[in-house]
Amino acid sequence: MSLLVVGLSHRSAPVSVLERASLAADTQAKLLQDTLAAEPATEAAVLATCNRIELYADVDKFHAGVAELSTLLAQHSGVGLEELTPYLYVHYEDRAVHHLFSVACGLDSMVVGEGQILGQIKDALARGQELHTAGRLLNDLFQQALRVGKRAHSETGIDRAGQSLVSFGLQQLAAGADPALWAGGKRALVIGAGSMSSLAAATLARTGVAEIVVANRTRARADRLVEILQQGDDTAVRARAVEMSAVGDELTRADIVVSCTGSTGLVLTADALADALGVTLDAAPEAPAVTAVAPAPDDVDQHAAWVENGSAGPATAPRRVTVPAQSTGPVRLALLDLAMPRDIDGAAHRIAGVRLVDIESLAEASADAPMAADVDRVRTIVSDEVAAFGAAQRAAHVAPTVVALRTMAADVVAGEIARLDGRLPDLDEKQRAEITQTVRRVVDKLLHAPTVRVKQLASEPGGAGYADALRELFDLDPQTVAAVSRADLNDPNRGRS
DSSP states (O other): EEEEEEEETTTSHHHHHHHOOOOOHHHHHHHHHHHHHHHEEEEEEEETTTEEEEEEEEEEEEHHHHHHHHHHHHHHHOOOHHHHHHGOEEEEEEEHHHHHHHHHHTTTTTTTSHHHHHHHHHHHHHHHHTTOOOOHHHHHHHHHHHHHHHHHHHOOHHHOOOOOOHHHHHHHHHHHHHHHHTTTTEEEEOOOSSSHHHHHHHHHHTTTTTTEEEEEHHHHHHHHHHHHHHHOOOOOEEEEOGGGGHHHHHHHHHHHSEEEEOSOOOOOOHHHHHHHTTOHHHHHHHEEEEEEEEOOOOHHHHHHHHHHTTTOOOOOOOOEEEOOOOOOOOOEEEEEEEEEOOBOOOOGGGSSTTTEEHHHHHHHEEEOOOOOOOHHHHHHHHHHHHHHHHHHHHHHHHHHHHHHHHHHHHHHHHHHHHHHHHHHHOOOHHHHHHHHHHHHHHHHHHHHHHHHHOOOOOOTTTTTTHHHHHHHHHHOOOHHHHHHHHHHHHHHTTOOO
């Protein structure tokens, strides 16, 4: 069985495609269940964030696995397979491990070095465990990814290379000014009360805004977030919660709006924003479009072939993306949309006095952000950890065979001692115990060297073949080996951190 990941992210697809392909929580659960029902997969996990959707699986057939996972992603995202395929990437075996470890360290994030991805990986693992779709391989993989990410943040200065998406978004809203000076004394409206909205509220409070208003469909969650803000020792921000129906009124008083909900439709339309500012949307001038350059995605079939052949693939031509420019003039309302799909109407850029920063503009801005020297150190950590993970997995593959061999040897000893009892019934307990111990020592000494050596050899590339050889040489029952594997997998202490 082998690890396979098929996905798309801000690096391979435009935001418009990511937005349409986003998966709600119940859809993710259905995707996992359908993946396990598919023939090539025995384990599955989904990592879905605002800028990536990735399906991980343990498969027994590479090409069939790529085809099946791609089809399932298309079916559950609602984006046709032909349209989705050009934006998908494929990673296999060690490259898949390398990819997830890089993601966990923030190397593949929109803002390099951000640490929010660790919480999202933890959530993905918890979902797979809850639905029983994550088995031994994915439990080990995601647990190790969390450890690698934490190691990167503790041993290097990767945190200095990047920041949270919220902080980076506020920097973009400040347009070159110090965010603390720009936001100081302003009134902020936060729409949503989930993890990202909570982070946004806490960041705004530390930045120095005078007031934070939290609006959420579930009022109790908004109240809870306000309570947390007011309990903070490092801020003195005023905070209050409102119903979602009050958002229109709050817009007339707000200077900054941050929105991140799980809604599948727009939360703030351009008309609503225009009304709040007392302007007519139709009269707002259409800003000229600008053209940005983004890398073109690889074709899935080509990528699959490159992975199988050990190649990174050829360079591809750039893809041009047209993005509306912001309106000019003084900013009356600053909007930060961190949702996927988007919460705020993209047409808001046409409203005079509005500055809109969303996932798409953040992706473009972060592409030019300087990377710290610590990134090279993190890449070294990732490479070392990938090698260690591969060695551990290969060693784990041979462990059930070694246990089965020792179990068979113990059964042989027990059988021979029982036969001895029948032939020499007059042995006293001391004599019987001494003979039993002697026979066991002989067997242990005979098995010690080959079992230790096979574990060492198994950790090397191609080491799985030594387990096969051991099973063949000692004529081990495959069902016995499988039973040991199942017992290890069902260990309640396994996969817990």
